Amino acid sequence: MNTSIERYAIIVDPYSSGSLFAAIFAQMGCKVIAVLSEPEPPDVYAASYRPDDFAAIYVAATELQDSLILQLRDYNPICMLTGCESGVELAEKLAPLVVPELSNDKELALARRDKGLMGQAVIDAGVPMMRQICSNDLSKVITWLYQNELVGNDLVVKPPKSASTDGVKKITKGEGLKEAFYNLLNHPNRLGIINDRVLVQEYLSGTEYVVDTFSYKGIHTVCNICKYIKLDNSNGMAIYDRMEWLSPDDPVVDVLASYAKEVLNALGICFGNSHVEIMLTKNGPRLIEIGARPHGGGHPRLCFIATGDSQVHRSVRYFAQNIIPPPKYQLLKYMTVVFFHAMQESVVTNIERLHALKDLPSFLDGNIHIREKQTVPATRDLFATLALGFIVLASNDQAQIEHDIYIVREVEAVVFLPIEDN
Known part of the structure; x- marks a missing residue:
């Protein structure tokens, strides 16, 4: 060679x-x-x-x-x-x-994957963080709840090494914690990893965002920021409804970007891509979790259309051509990803109606992974959402996108026919 x-x-x-x-x-x-x-x-x-x-x-x-x-x-x-x-x-x-x-900082390598260690590293760095405990001992979790005055409060349980909201469950008023804990402990997640511990967190209220970054020499640049809109119901922690690209002029952008950079520093990230999920609460931003890799699901391809750039493109330009990326991003057009979801077990009907959504004025792209007469389970996590599909809408007119979102939901209602309980 x-x-x-x-x-x-x-x-x-x-x-x-x-x-x-x-x-x-x-x-x-x-x-x-x-x-x-x-x-x-x-x-x-x-x-x-x-x-x-x-x-x-x-x-x-x-x-x-x-x-x-x-x-x-x-x-x-x-x-x-x-x-x-x-x-x-x-x-x-x-x-x-x-x-x-x-x-990156090799001493913090495990904290960039394990969500329990991740949260602790952020806390140790003095960055505001939600309260959490990661353990294989339910009695220690119960003691922790009393110590933090969280008994009877809403909680979240999740595997420490999952992805795409796999295994994430909201525990309302603490009821059902034992069952949820043992449903995860010592069971494999969707990536085939055995959950040797369970992460228990206080439930955060607010608006969730994701900050995508590219870092070089410890300098962090923001490639895009998106807002998640989710449906909170009994199927799962929160089902993805849609995702919207934020204008860099939105007043929350600087707040989120500054916080994301604190998190990246706390986790010792110097080079590469990150995907930082943040809840903006009444007390300020709080880390949900970070993925030390690009935003999944082909997101960089869409980001390139919305902003003219992406995490992947910045990485390639920097390492292949030594081109220093800009610290921020621009928004060339409004863009929204509308995720399909089935609120209960359903049979797919009128599938041609979904395919006809390509005629919407703001239609950019679509992924439809289901077929006529297929039985689909109730949507419970992002993996299940992506197994159904989504529609990407893009336009210079935000009102047009809002109108087309309404049409997508109208069509979805006649495509996913609920199976009645016996």
Whole structure:
């Protein structure tokens, strides 16, 4: 291999939005090496895996670590980046050994994946954070509730290493905590990881946002900020209704951006992409969780249309061309993702009505993953939402988008026919 001529980027678990790196690096004359944490991608990411995109593929689970490190070093890579959530731990383990000058604080590596350690690191750094405990002992959780005067309050339980709201459940007034705790403990999440502990948090009220960032040399740049609108019901913690791109002139943007940067510093992030979910409460911003990887579901592709830029594009330009990214972003057009949801087990009918939504004036894109007469379960998490599909609306006219959202919901009501209880 002639590393003086060819340039290589390494992507760990290049699934979901991580699958976008290869084509964009190729445009810059760079080849991509894939490193997989397991021989096969998790089922939830399998459809996004394109092995033909890569100059070489290594499977960490079947390689001796020392051998793998030497092979990766031999490429003299320009960077090592995480593709999606399942690759965070491996990327954080390998980067200091392969590209030490381009890696994050290795002492905080586990805190960038484990939500229990994540919250504690943020607290230790003096950044405002919700109250939480992560334990495999319910008695310790109960003691913690009394100590924090949270007995009888609304709570949230979740796996410490899940993704896409998998396993996240709201516990109203603390009722059903024991059942929810043991339904998670020692059971696998959707990524195949056994929940060895359960994270219990106080329930936060407010508006949820996500701040997508790209960092270099410890400098954090904001690629976009979106607002989540969710439905809170008995099916799950909160079902995604839609997601809207915020104008950089929105007064909450600076507040959210400043807080996100404090969190990134607290978690020792120096290089790469992050996806910071924040609840803006009456007491100010509070971290929900952070993903030390790009925003999933192909979000960077949509972000590029809305803003002319994205996390993936900033990463590629910086590492392939040494182009310093701007600290903020611009909004070229209004954009909203409208997620489909079934409020109870349903049969799909009139599927052609969903496909006809492409004729809406603000229609940009759509993903419909269901078929006529298919039975679908009640939507309980983001994985289930994405299994149904979504519509992306974009326009220079916000009123047009609002009108088209109304049409989407009208159509959805005649497509998902509830199955009556026996």
